[in-house]
Amino acid sequence: MSLSAKDKANVKSIWTKIQTKSDDIGEQAFSRMLVVYPQTKTYFSHWADLKPGSAQVIKHGDTIMNKIDECVNHMEDLVPFLSSLSELHATKLRVDPANFKFLAHCLLVAVAAYLPNDFTPDIHLSVDKFLQLVALALAEKYR
């Protein structure tokens, strides 16, 4: 499932609205994932506080969201763009790629909560495809 021209246009269009709340949405997506899918907390057992609103959770939500924001400008070359990050996730972090879809889902929920009128079914479809491709690119170096 690759991105059509319409998909790319949809992603760029909703992202101009997302950018205005990027930090909030990133923080929401990541903290929701830790609450709704508690098994994902296993990767952060070295953190002091995993509750929504904690400094580390906020910071990491921002980090992830900033990278996804950049991916919007690299929809044509996600695999090379995410190459070193994929290497990191594959060899050092060893996050089971099955978890990427949980974060993606929570990001969709956060966007729906913040931008209910803009997150139409067509836009939802394109963003869902985009996030799946980001996840795939991130898993590229795993094996």
Added chain:
Amino acid sequence: MVQWTDFERATIQNIFGKIDYEDVGPAAFGRCLVVYPWTQRYFGNFGNLYNAAAIQANPMVAAHGKTVLRGLDKAVKNMDDIKATYAELSVLHSEKLHVDPDNFRLLADCLTIVVASRMGSDFTADVQAAFQKFLAVVVSSLGRQYH
């Protein structure tokens, strides 16, 4: 048997007490047909499902969306035995309608997103967790009688 905390019970009753079934049902079901177009395979007799606008305007889609939400209401009123509540519906979806049970999960995801858009900041992470747990039980119960 599924264990529900007081918070989870209250949250589910609260959400379903608040949402408009006539709005959320069609919105969630229509969204599912758009975002996961292969789900359209079960609705060949629904007429025009050609694009998102057609799907959203389609009266059979709206009617079915409401049917689904009313079906969910049964589980809301019987949270302690959702499995038994859906035994017949599970047989129906398996034996008569031949629906791949993975579709239930896809619809549940769309419903979560629609409820999030209606509730905004009230749809906190804890509320989302309770809602998704409820839907997971529903999805599992609907798939239970498949063989």
